[in-house]
Amino acid sequence: MTGTPQVVVLGGTGLMAQAAAARLITAIVDAQAARGSASVVLTGGRNGNALLRALAASPARDAVDWTRLDLWWGDERFLPEGDPDRNYVQARAELLDQVPLDPARVHPMPYSGGPWGDDVDAAAAAYAAELAAAAGPAGPASPASHSPVPAFDVLLLGVGPDTHVASLFPEHPGVRETELTVVGVHGAPKPPPLRTSMTLPAIRAAREVWLLAAGEDKAGAVARALSGADGLQAPAAGARGRSRTLWLLDRAAASDLPAALRPPV
Numbered sequence: 001m002t003g004t005p006q007v008v009v010l011g012g013t014g015l016m017a018q019a020a021a022a023r024l025i026t027a028i029v030d031a032q033a034a035r036g037s038a039s040v041v042l043t044g045g046r047n048g049n050a051l052l053r054a055l056a057a058s059p060a061r062d063a064v065d066w067t068r069l070d071l072w073w074g075d076e077r078f079l080p081e082g083d084p085d086r087n088y089v090q091a092r093a094e095l096l097d098q099v100p101l102d103p104a105r106v107h108p109m110p111y112s113g114g115p116w117g118d119d120v121d122a123a124a125a126a127y128a129a130e131l132a133a134a135a136g137p138a139g140p141a142s143p144a145s146h147s148p149v150p151a152f153d154v155l156l157l158g159v160g161p162d163t164h165v166a167s168l169f170p171e172h173p174g175v176r177e178t179e180l181t182v183v184g185v186h187g188a189p190k191p192p193p194l195r196t197s198m199t200l201p202a203i204r205a206a207r208e209v210w211l212l213a214a215g216e217d218k219a220g221a222v223a224r225a226l227s228g229a230d231g232l233q234a235p236a237a238g239a240r241g242r243s244r245t246l247w248l249l250d251r252a253a254a255s256d257l258p259a260a261l262r263p264p265v
């Protein structure tokens with residue numbers, strides 16, 4: 001795992017989404033050139049959706065071979081299949097329905113009322129099994145202590161004002177998980193209360209983890225997570241990539257960062 005997160009500050013939210021989209025296109029193209037295919041983990045939330053919207057609007061999107069891209073989700077709101085608040089449904093509207101993905105490579109997290117009914121823990125276990133199957137018997141990225149997940153190229157995370165990432169909230173059971181790769185979340189402080197979420201060990205299997213935060217209400221969370229807080233109290237601080245951890249911020253979200261952590265001007 002890399003020691004020092006890299007911080008990039010953009011002038012505004014729109015610019016941040018465009019810069020993140022441009023980087024993601026490059027990362028996917030590079031991974032496809034190096035390994036034949038790419039795998040990306042998507043996030044819910046406004047910033048994750050803005051990135052997908054910017055990607056859909058970019059002419060450079062045609063540089064990606066969409067048929068050789070695996071898509072996973074870091075978390076999901078456990079709601080009925082077509083619910084407009086599901087992260088998967090929102091991602092489809094922003095980008096996925098506009099590009100020629102291979103449906104067999106798109107892996108939404110389960111919805112409520114389907115095969116798992118309202119059992120969010122069974123739904124989480126099913127997604128963990130799907131990840132393990134895709135990783136193969138010798139999961140390339142996984143420490144022996146938990147079941148494998150694929151070696152994601154880029155894992156995207158929005159950051160909440162309380163420092164949550166995916167559906168891992170400060171001091172909640174999910175953030176303490178060391179064995180399971182996906183957990184059912186009960187009583188999430190951000191609605192809806194039932195969610196599924198990758199855990200920190202699964203997140204840390206990614207080559208690159210990118211954290212997105214925009215707006216003044218995120219400034220305190222960003223400063224805390226980047227100032228040595230531990231992952232239990234500040235889950236964003238525990239989200240690290242194996243080769244890179246990149247924070248993409250707008251100016252407002254970066255406004256409380258101590259000078260030493262700000263990129264040089």
Ligand SMILES: O=C(O)[C@H](O)[C@@H](O)[C@H](O)[C@H](O)COP(=O)(O)O
Nearest residue numbers: 044045046047158159160165166
């Ligand atoms: O499903 C969700 O709600 C998320 O995945 C969550 O972790 C989100 O990314 C953050 O709350 C940031 O959301 P914003 O980008 O909207 O601030």
